[in-house]
Amino acid sequence: MFKTSILFTALLSAAAFASVSAAPVQTEGTGIGKHGDIKLAVTFDNGKIQDIKVLEDHENKVLAAKVFTDLKDAVIANNSVKVDGIAGATFSSKGFLNAVSDAAKKAGVKLSDQAKKAKKADAAMPAVQNYDVVVIGAGGAGFAAAVEAKSKGANVVLIEKMPTVGGNSLISGAEMNVPNSWVQNKLNIKDDTPARMAADTLKGGDFKGDPEIVGVMTVNALPTAEWLRDTVGVNFEKDNVFQFGGHSRKRALIPEGHTGTEVITKFSALADKMGIPVITNMKAEELVKDKDGRVVAVKAVSGDKEYTFNAKGGVVLATGGFGANAQMVKKYNPNIDERFKTTDAPGTTGEALYMAEKAGGQLVNMGYIQTYPICDPISGVIELIADARFDGAILVNQEGKRFVEELERRDVISNAILKQPGFCGMTTSVRFPIL
Structure with a gap:
C-alpha cells in the first residue's frame, strides 16, 4: 500500500509537471506602424501561434483594417511572418509582423520560414x-x-x-x-x-x-x-x-x-x-x-x-489618379522628377486611364500635376501639421527666415520651397483640374 501510494503520487506529480510545461504561453510584442507603435499579445502553444490580440495601435482604421483581420489570420494559419502584407497598408503590415516576431522571440518560439501567399479571390464568386x-x-x-x-x-x-x-x-x-x-x-x-x-x-x-x-x-x-x-x-x-x-x-x-x-x-x-x-x-x-x-x-x-x-x-x-506612378508622372510633367515623393495612396497608379484611352477615351491636361508642399521628405507621407498654417502658423527655412505667404496656392508655396537652401524633397498629389 505504501509503495502504491508513492507510485501514484509520483505519477500525479509527473502529470502535473507535463501539464504545466505544455501550457500555452502569452507574450507581448511591439512593432512600429505608420502612425506609432503596434502592441500585440501573442499566444503560443507547442511552438504554434494560437491567437493574436491587439493591445494598442494608432493606424488608420479603414486602411489598416485587413492588417488586423486577413494578415492576422494568415500569420496564424502559416505560423509565420513570411506572408504577404496588405497592399496599401505596407507600414502597418510591417509593424504588425514585427510585433509578432518580437513576441515570438520573447517566447523562445521559432516561427516557420516558409512564405505563402494569401488567396486573392473568392473561388465561389461567379465569373x-x-x-x-x-x-x-x-x-x-x-x-x-x-x-x-x-x-x-x-x-x-x-x-x-x-x-x-x-x-x-x-x-x-x-x-x-x-x-x-x-x-x-x-x-x-x-x-x-x-x-x-x-x-x-x-x-x-x-x-x-x-x-x-x-x-x-x-x-x-x-x-x-x-x-x-x-x-x-x-x-x-x-x-x-x-x-x-x-x-x-x-x-x-x-x-x-x-x-x-x-x-x-x-x-x-x-x-x-x-x-x-x-x-x-x-x-x-x-x-x-x-x-x-x-x-x-x-x-x-x-x-x-x-x-x-x-x-x-x-x-x-471613379479612379484615375497616377501620383504613385513616378514614371507616369515624369512622362506627363518632366519637371516633377526623382526628387518628388507622393502623398497619394499606393493604388494611385493610373492604369485605368490607359484602359479608358484604349476604349476610345481622350486624355487631356495630364501635365497639370499639383505638388503638396509639406510632407515627410523620406517617405512622402502627407504631414497634416501643414494645416496649422490656416490658423496662423508661418513657414521658415533652415536659416529661420520666413520665405512665403502661407495662404498662397500650393504651387506657389512648393516653388518657393524648391528655391530654399537644403531642399531635400516634396510630394506629388495628382488632382484633375476642372476644365
Missing part, C-alpha cells in the same frame, strides 16, 4: 455577373456614384483593386469648400456665394478652367455637403472652417478627425446598409464595348481568376 451599373474605384467619388445609382433603383456593384476601400479620399484631409454653408452662417460669414467661389477657383487655376463646369461645381457644393451630412451621415466640425490657399473666404468644411476616415467609414456603412456589393482585390483591366461602341462591361482579375461584370446601364470610372 460572370450582371448589373445595371458597375463603378470602378471605391474612393469618395466611387462610393458617391454607387450610392446615388442605388438610390435611383439601379442594381450596382463597386469594384476596387486594393484590399481596402478609400483610396486617396481616405488619407486626405477631406475638407470640402462650400460657400454659404451652415457653419459659415454660424460664424457670421455672410458674404460668400457660389459666384465668389467660382471666381476664386478660376483665378486659382490660372483661368484654364471651363467657367460652365466650375459654375456647376460651386452651385452644387452646398446641396452636396448637405447630402453628405444628412444622407451619408458625415459629421463636420460645427464651429470651424478653413481658408485654403487661393480662396478669398473661410469656406472649407472640416470632417471630424480632419481626415477622410470619417467620410469613407460613413460611405462604407451606408453602402452595406443599402446592399451594394463592394468587391476588393478586384482589378479592372478592360472596358468592353458592343458593336455600336458603347461600353457594356468590365473585365477584371483577382488573383489568377478572370471576371466579367456586365453593365446594362453603364460604367462609372
Whole structure:
C-alpha cells in the first residue's frame, strides 16, 4: 500500500509537471506602424501561434483594417511572418509582423520560414455577373456614384483593386469648400456665394478652367455637403472652417478627425446598409464595348481568376489618379522628377486611364500635376501639421527666415520651397483640374 501510494503520487506529480510545461504561453510584442507603435499579445502553444490580440495601435482604421483581420489570420494559419502584407497598408503590415516576431522571440518560439501567399479571390464568386451599373474605384467619388445609382433603383456593384476601400479620399484631409454653408452662417460669414467661389477657383487655376463646369461645381457644393451630412451621415466640425490657399473666404468644411476616415467609414456603412456589393482585390483591366461602341462591361482579375461584370446601364470610372506612378508622372510633367515623393495612396497608379484611352477615351491636361508642399521628405507621407498654417502658423527655412505667404496656392508655396537652401524633397498629389 505504501509503495502504491508513492507510485501514484509520483505519477500525479509527473502529470502535473507535463501539464504545466505544455501550457500555452502569452507574450507581448511591439512593432512600429505608420502612425506609432503596434502592441500585440501573442499566444503560443507547442511552438504554434494560437491567437493574436491587439493591445494598442494608432493606424488608420479603414486602411489598416485587413492588417488586423486577413494578415492576422494568415500569420496564424502559416505560423509565420513570411506572408504577404496588405497592399496599401505596407507600414502597418510591417509593424504588425514585427510585433509578432518580437513576441515570438520573447517566447523562445521559432516561427516557420516558409512564405505563402494569401488567396486573392473568392473561388465561389461567379465569373460572370450582371448589373445595371458597375463603378470602378471605391474612393469618395466611387462610393458617391454607387450610392446615388442605388438610390435611383439601379442594381450596382463597386469594384476596387486594393484590399481596402478609400483610396486617396481616405488619407486626405477631406475638407470640402462650400460657400454659404451652415457653419459659415454660424460664424457670421455672410458674404460668400457660389459666384465668389467660382471666381476664386478660376483665378486659382490660372483661368484654364471651363467657367460652365466650375459654375456647376460651386452651385452644387452646398446641396452636396448637405447630402453628405444628412444622407451619408458625415459629421463636420460645427464651429470651424478653413481658408485654403487661393480662396478669398473661410469656406472649407472640416470632417471630424480632419481626415477622410470619417467620410469613407460613413460611405462604407451606408453602402452595406443599402446592399451594394463592394468587391476588393478586384482589378479592372478592360472596358468592353458592343458593336455600336458603347461600353457594356468590365473585365477584371483577382488573383489568377478572370471576371466579367456586365453593365446594362453603364460604367462609372471613379479612379484615375497616377501620383504613385513616378514614371507616369515624369512622362506627363518632366519637371516633377526623382526628387518628388507622393502623398497619394499606393493604388494611385493610373492604369485605368490607359484602359479608358484604349476604349476610345481622350486624355487631356495630364501635365497639370499639383505638388503638396509639406510632407515627410523620406517617405512622402502627407504631414497634416501643414494645416496649422490656416490658423496662423508661418513657414521658415533652415536659416529661420520666413520665405512665403502661407495662404498662397500650393504651387506657389512648393516653388518657393524648391528655391530654399537644403531642399531635400516634396510630394506629388495628382488632382484633375476642372476644365
